[in-house]
Amino acid sequence: MAYSDQVIDHYNNPRNVGTLDKASTEVGTGLVGAPECGDVMRLQIRVNPETQVIEEAKFKTFGCGSAIASSSLATEWIKGRTVDDALAIKNTDIVKELSLPPVKIHCSVLAEDAIRAAIGDWKKKNSVAETADAAAVAH
Amino acid sequence: MLKVLDTAVPIACWSCSIGHNDSTLFCPHCSKIQPPPGGDFFQVFGLKRGFQVNLAALEQEFHRLSRKVHPDRFARAGENERQWSLADTALLNDAYRTLKDPLYRTEYLLKLEGAEIGEEHSGKDRKDPSRVPDDLLEEVFDLNMQLEEMRMARKMGEEDSELQASLTAAKEKFDGLLEAVDHDLRAQWQVWDAGDSSARQAAQKTMVALLDRRRYLSNLVRDVTETLGA
Numbered sequence: 579m580a581y582s583d584q585v586i587d588h589y590n591n592p593r594n595v596g597t598l599d600k601a602s603t604e605v606g607t608g609l610v611g612a613p614e615c616g617d618v619m620r621l622q623i624r625v626n627p628e629t630q631v632i633e634e635a636k637f638k639t640f641g642c643g644s645a646i647a648s649s650s651l652a653t654e655w656i657k658g659r660t661v662d663d664a665l666a667i668k669n670t671d672i673v674k675e676l677s678l679p680p681v682k683i684h685c686s687v688l689a690e691d692a693i694r695a696a697i698g699d700w701k702k703k704n705s706v707a708e709t710a711d712a713a714a715v716a717h
Numbered sequence: 718m719l720k721v722l723d724t725a726v727p728i729a730c731w732s733c734s735i736g737h738n739d740s741t742l743f744c745p746h747c748s749k750i751q752p753p754p755g756g757d758f759f760q761v762f763g764l765k766r767g768f769q770v771n772l773a774a775l776e777q778e779f780h781r782l783s784r785k786v787h788p789d790r791f792a793r794a795g796e797n798e799r800q801w802s803l804a805d806t807a808l809l810n811d812a813y814r815t816l817k818d819p820l821y822r823t824e825y826l827l828k829l830e831g832a833e834i835g836e837e838h839s840g841k842d843r844k845d846p847s848r849v850p851d852d853l854l855e856e857v858f859d860l861n862m863q864l865e866e867m868r869m870a871r872k873m874g875e876e877d878s879e880l881q882a883s884l885t886a887a888k889e890k891f892d893g894l895l896e897a898v899d900h901d902l903r904a905q906w907q908v909w910d911a912g913d914s915s916a917r918q919a920a921q922k923t924m925v926a927l928l929d930r931r932r933y934l935s936n937l938v939r940d941v942t943e944t945l946g947a
Binding site for chain 1: 858
């Protein structure tokens with residue numbers, strides 16, 4: 579299977595790989611996995627408590643090129659957005675941007691789940707009431 | 718490679734014209750070789766669909782049929798029969814390879830029964846929490862980090878014996894988990910083979926989840942083994 583140029587670019591030059599301090603109250607951590615292909619993805623955000631803007635985003639993904647590209651792109655997109663704005667990102671946006679084939683759509687789903695899990699973790703730590711929208715997607 | 722054709726339709730033998738069930742390699746009436754039959758791999762061996770297979774009997778039947786369809790026996794037959802003997806041999810090999818392996822067989826039968834396996838589910842069921850092995854995630858992530866560390870150390874020409882011991886312990890643990898999954902899978906085989914359609918539905922769902930967990934585990938064991946053995 580051929581990867582799109584966008585996937586290859588993110589795979590070769592992943593943006594924002596790394597770790598944030600899990601214990602910090604400003605940091606939210608999302609750890610998600612895709613049993614379909616055995617991938618595991620960790621996405622972390624550091625949120626400015628005043629503005630609720632995501633100032634830093636880091637990821638570490640063990641998995642296929644599409645999973646790495648999806649999480650790399652996700653960190654790029656959420657940086658600079660407010661928490662609520664970041665929740666608006668849909669996996670279909672990632673599919674479009676990376677031209678993912680149907681069998682790799684779950685990689686984008688994983689990235690969306692990771693964003694939501696990280697934000698959910700941050701909200702829990704900071705006792706922010708979940709908005710109706712976020713509550714609905716968090717199962 | 719999946720063949721799911723309607724097998725109830727009788728087909729007339731090309732040679733004797735008597736109708737026969739389209740799942741046999743040879744006409745039951747005139748014994749002439751037939752084109753590759755439709756139907757599933759189980760029918761090739763005259764078996765009912767089931768997860769539990771008598772492997773000794775399967776092997777015997779495979780050898781018996783292989784000899785019968787062997788292209789050498791059709792060297793002087795007509796063009797059609799020669800082609801069919803090649804095609805039937807290929808089908809027989811595929812069917813045997815699939816059915817003799819417990820994992821291939823399980824995945825194959827689940828697909829035949831309409832389940833979506835592996836990357837096919839494409840995250841459709843992501844609201845179904847039973848499908849994501851959450852308890853494993855943290856451990857899997859940490860293990861992957863350790864593996865990466867180990868490879869980096871290797872590259873620098875260093876050996877970290879503590880890391881090595883920790884990875885060896887992890888491998889043993891995941892080997893054990895893998896065995897537990899296989900044990901659970903075999904239990905579900907029995908449930909499905911003996912059960913009615915609702916029991917089968919439940920068993921199928923459980924097996925798909927078990928296979929997901931298994932894939933996770935076996936990838937890990939493979940990576941750890943590779944890294945430790947390097």
